[in-house]
Amino acid sequence: MTPLPDTVPVATTVHRFTRAERWVHRTTALLMGVCVVTAACLYLPELAELVGRRELVVRIHEFAGLALPVPVLAGLASRAFRKDLGHLNRFGPHDRVWLRAALRRDQRRSARPAAKFNAGQKVYAAWIAGATLVMLGTGLLMWFTHLTPIMWRTSATFVHDWLALTIGVVLAGHVGMALADPEARHGMRTGSVSRDWARREHPLWRPDDQGPDDRRPDDRG
Numbered sequence: 001m002t003p004l005p006d007t008v009p010v011a012t013t014v015h016r017f018t019r020a021e022r023w024v025h026r027t028t029a030l031l032m033g034v035c036v037v038t039a040a041c042l043y044l045p046e047l048a049e050l051v052g053r054r055e056l057v058v059r060i061h062e063f064a065g066l067a068l069p070v071p072v073l074a075g076l077a078s079r080a081f082r083k084d085l086g087h088l089n090r091f092g093p094h095d096r097v098w099l100r101a102a103l104r105r106d107q108r109r110s111a112r113p114a115a116k117f118n119a120g121q122k123v124y125a126a127w128i129a130g131a132t133l134v135m136l137g138t139g140l141l142m143w144f145t146h147l148t149p150i151m152w153r154t155s156a157t158f159v160h161d162w163l164a165l166t167i168g169v170v171l172a173g174h175v176g177m178a179l180a181d182p183e184a185r186h187g188m189r190t191g192s193v194s195r196d197w198a199r200r201e202h203p204l205w206r207p208d209d210q211g212p213d214d215r216r217p218d219d220r221g
Helices: 019-043 045-051 054-067 070-075 079-088 093-103 119-143 150-179 182-190 195-201
Strands: 013-015 192-194
Touching: 013 195, 019 045, 019 054, 019 070, 019 079, 019 150, 019 182, 054 119, 079 119, 093 119, 119 150, 150 182, 182 192, 182 195, 192 195
Parallel strands: none
Antiparallel strands: 013 192
């Protein structure tokens, strides 16, 4: 009879995202990509001439923009998604340390403590959520022109156009950082990451602990 091992082997991977969370991210990314591409086709003369059919491009842009909040709203049915929203919305002392290190361009991992999400990801999530709501509101003002005064429509157009440019720049930075981290992309694609990567990049994250992981290490008990 084979004796049982004294210790259970530690898994080399840890679960990071559920299937529902990954689909929310993919669908949101797809809709955001459609909005960016169609906006480029509407504002850049070279692309406008190449694509043509401006009225169709406008309709695709409008409906993709209207659908943008839908994946997040649908994702609220997932307990794991709601829990991660809580992590993204919670800033702890270690996040301030991370942000100060980022401002100093301190690349040492020891200077950038992070739980499941680092402070940069939290700031990005909050900013893109707010920007999406502003884009949706200004887009509706531009769409239903007969419901608002011309001053409102003019202001909405100004904000919509310049914020769209800002979103394009921020999204390019987001994609660039994702391309620089294959393990993070693997986690979003499959839902799992290596335990070594989790310890290295998110040392305060406790994937095997069901409690919150955005408290200070000495508060965990």
